[in-house]
Amino acid sequence: MSKTKTYLYISALVLVIIACGYILNIAAIKSFCTLCLTYAKENTTAVTAAACTFIFLGNRGYWFVILGCAALTALIIQFAIVGHNASLIVWAARIVTFMGIAFIMNFVRLLIHK
Numbered sequence: 001m002s003k004t005k006t007y008l009y010i011s012a013l014v015l016v017i018i019a020c021g022y023i024l025n026i027a028a029i030k031s032f033c034t035l036c037l038t039y040a041k042e043n044t045t046a047v048t049a050a051a052c053t054f055i056f057l058g059n060r061g062y063w064f065v066i067l068g069c070a071a072l073t074a075l076i077i078q079f080a081i082v083g084h085n086a087s088l089i090v091w092a093a094r095i096v097t098f099m100g101i102a103f104i105m106n107f108v109r110l111l112i113h114k
Helices: 002-024 026-039 041-057 062-082 088-113
Strands: none
Touching: 002 026, 002 088, 026 041, 026 088, 041 062, 041 088, 062 088
């Protein structure tokens, strides 16, 4: 399977899960999506994700490196910038947002280079 098809399948799966959450009125999915969109608007998350996406491009184990960057960035943003403790959901939302931005940037790069 090509990378383009893999990216499309992952995108479709995520969109179906989000759509089901909104159609079936599942509060956990709706609040998590809202939290992720809120964090995506922050400059610190978006710029850091973009920088890590391009810095580590081509490394072996790329997505593991990006996952590590996402976890470290989420911890630094939450404790150094925001300045107070956070729940696991907030930390997970920051990681998912970071990974989502990296995923979208790689998908667009893949479509442009085709």
